[in-house]
Amino acid sequence: MEFRQLVTLKMIIEKGSFTGAADEMGYTQSTVTSHIQALEQFIGAPIFDRMGRKVVLTDVGHRVMEHATVILQEYEKMQNLNLSNGEITGEIKIGAAESMTVYHLDKILKTYREQCPNVRISLLNINCNEIQSQLISSEIDVGFMLIRNTSKDVKIIKLNEEDLVLVGLPEKATTFNQMNNGQWDECFITNEKGCSYRTDFEDYLRRNQITPAHKMELWSIEAIKRCVMTGLGVGFLPYVTVEKEIQDNKLIIIPYTKPIEPMPLFIGHHKDKWVSPAIQKFLEVTKEHFTYVVN
Template structure:
């Protein structure tokens, strides 16, 4: 059984097609097809089945993926045994929440690329709940997100920093609509969010339900933290956001926070990885930079 064949199979599964995997690995389509034929001959069961026009991995073949990942990790460890004085190489796959990527870890990425330019860095933007699933299934190297349900002891979790959240509105938002402390109200406005499953959106929805506060306007899901902020500034509605997202706009008076007496929520930024994950030099460097740089940041006003 050839390690290149196993890596090719893993890449086909991840990319979703033979062609995309061939492009990723710099193989011809015929070469990667031949590898799969050879691998099937050796393992004695089909790797793919044809559904419509697509070749889809069989249920049995998908059971190979965790073993392949473990083998590739171990091969990388062997390769790095004598790498103390060598440059940091390899790849690092990180899933991160939109707001964290946009506003928090840019300095970390800049320093990491400077110190490890030969590492292939793959960033995926997802919400905290999806990232948590990827970490549990050991599908990524690192998950950087807000703490939600918590993990079991199979996952190594490091708390990085605590952030506060608040309800943001335009400076032109009507004064008459700004009281969110009283119960049983109807608000003549819209709620704007970048992701309905963002943890701070869930906190805000729970508060509205508890207080029986309803909005006459639509819920605008814009799926971008920047678009959410711009929509608030243009007085399209209100948005519950981490305060660091609107630091500059709050200072300039372009956005104002609506203070709510009983809504004082915090979100904890964490980094997580599976305990079975090998801490490669690239991963170790990123973790150290994350802890050093973020702890020194002053994002809240």
């Protein structure tokens, strides 16, 4: 077994394919394949199930990746034993939901880049449940999560609480109280399944036996807001994402009984992951940002 084979394995998992790993590493696809074949020969079992273009780790593959992660982390520790002039180098992979990316992360990344110009940053926009899964599998280093239930395998730091609001045009202000036997004559415009605050609102509707007339799934918060502002329906979003539109009287908050509690916002990393100088500095910059924002 060679160290580079473990690096290739990690890259395949991050990119989701042999082709993506080859492009990122500057290898031919045949070289990537040969690395994995050699590793499988060393292990004595297949590491991936090949299903068309998609690759999925086998049970053995998951165990191999656990050991590979430890080895690669130890290598990274050795790289950081002698930081020249205290300079922080390396790489950090961040997972964040769209609301975090658009309304907070730009300022955090700007400050971090000023303080750590030689750290490579990768940013992945995914929903909060997927962020937690990728933290557990070590596909990302840190993740921002608007989520209520966190895994025991993830070490978390609470940053803030985000208010959640039901919004629509002013003429829809009383729409939530105008129902016929639980039928809500409104279109609920929402984002993808798995989003934590969408799940919260759908659970609320279910508990109260309320059924919207229609549901529309869109790909981004900006798309949801634009459709709500044209009168197509209502949306349930973190207040920070609609604050400006509310201040400009383009949207209003629609009142409803027993409003849903604010959603905790965490930053987290795997509990067993080595916190490199690059990650530690990112955590510090993030906490400083939210100390300023909250206070």
